[in-house]
Amino acid sequence: MLPYSKKVIEHFKHPRNVGEIKDADAVAMEGSPACGDMLKISLKVNEKTHVITDIKFESFGCASNIATASILTEIVKGRTIEEAEKISWKQAAEELGGLPPVKMHCAVLAVDALRSAIEQWKEKHGLVDKKPTTPDVLLRKLRNVLNPLTGASIVRMQLLVNFDVADGVITIDLDLTPDHKFAAHISGEIHEKLDHLWDVKEVRVNFVGEPES
């Protein structure tokens, strides 16, 4: 057997809360099949109590992916969104009896997907104060954009050489050549993370890497 805890295997074999809620109050998708990890979470939330009355997930991903999503849905069902959004990926991993280090990103993905869904619900219900998109916010959003070649974050890999936020226009310079195999993919991911932000009018992604001579 692979280096997984009993609990990971248990949830992988018998995942809880699988599927899609048809009349969901919020639905969020994180990751991409190109990276090998993808998660969709749908929520039903009680408007008065903010309690998550139902949650379901779908996953294209490995055992850890399925297991972290499964346990997370179990943990948050019946809790309020305020409680749910505080759960960290470390907690999720601990609940599973730990994950191998290379699989930790699965827990990050699961928690991110849940938080996105909750944020969406809050936005719909006018519960988020519209925070301006500052460079900090930008970096946080981009942290989860991965280079499919390496599976590592573009921020962490220092591919992000320059960025600028001005008058609703975000400019991002990446140290990759325009003909990079995954230029389109990475740019798509960045748009996915930023385009919908309330104060963003335009996102410009530039590939400024020097071709290797």
Add this chain to the structure above:
Amino acid sequence: MNEIYLDNATTTQLDPWVLEEMKPFLLQEYAAPSGHFGYQASLDAKEKLEQARATIARSINAEPEEIIFTSGGTEANNLALLGLARALKKPAHLVTTAIEHESVLNTLKALKKEGVEFTLVGVDQNGLIKLDEFKAALRPETILCSVQLVNQEVGTIQPLKKIGKLCAERGIGFHTDAVNGWGRVGFDVKKTNLSLAALTAHKIHGPKGIGALYKRKDVKLSPIMYGGYNEFELRPGTENLPGAVGMARAVEMMKPEHIEHIDKLKRMLWWGIKKDIPWVHLNGSIDRGAPHIINVTFDYIEGESILLHLDMQGIAAATGSACFSKALEASYVLLAMGRPHEQAHGSMRFSFSRFNTEEEIKRTLDALKGIVADLRKLSPLTPDKEA
């Protein structure tokens, strides 16, 4: 051990007859082979070693003195590439394909630090080397081309004769990593114009830890390890006689009917998958690939999950998914064949041996049907959950 073992491109079960052949050289006749002057037991050992060498030479139409025993395929590839580049002591260039085994690719990367350049030639969607790209990669200073016989992940058989001819015409050396083909896909070092070829025993029911490098008589190599004067002064260390005897017995035991058998199992699994499971692709070619390997992508789901579910049902197979690799990278072989990442993640390799049975293939098919359907129910990508 798993009840149903379909990972024979990684390694195989030692044949009990091979073990029987090896036993005396582990227990009673344990003397080390020696040169011309020695006590009787060491002379006997030497004779046995030379018999094994001759058997292995015969299997590829080489001369006995062209076979150098090594610890396996990895060492044979290292000795071929490092040994040749270092013997030349001048700026050199090598050509290989993008889908070689790590024991070739990483050896070439290491050689780069010694000033030796190399070019990776691409492959088409079936994993076949692009010959025009190959020809264009050859330079005046190219000393060697290294092209595998059979690909370890998808089973593509490369057109070695054509490549050998191109190399011979230009006076360029030609090495093949024949590790995953030897004994299952025939090749002849003379007809193929080979200078070097790497072999291993453990993929054909021989023991682990023994392999060989074929080196044509006129090819000059530097040793890559230093010590005593064994193996034509190219590979020091007390000879692994039990291993050599086992390796020779193993190749002798590979019979055409075994090849027919594994080829039949391969087709049975693929046609079964194609018939009963929607959204699948074969990576490679069923008719022109090696008899023991198929590689299949199951769309919308991920390979590690399939592998684990199979494992829980006692079936061992392999996957090209990034989630299974130490580097979290999807199979470079499938990516080089132009498969998108998601298809590489959803790929499974099944590889067969003469010890597998039709009954096992049926059970694997049944297991796969259930597993793939269950995982697809879980996947946000599955287009039609009722299908």
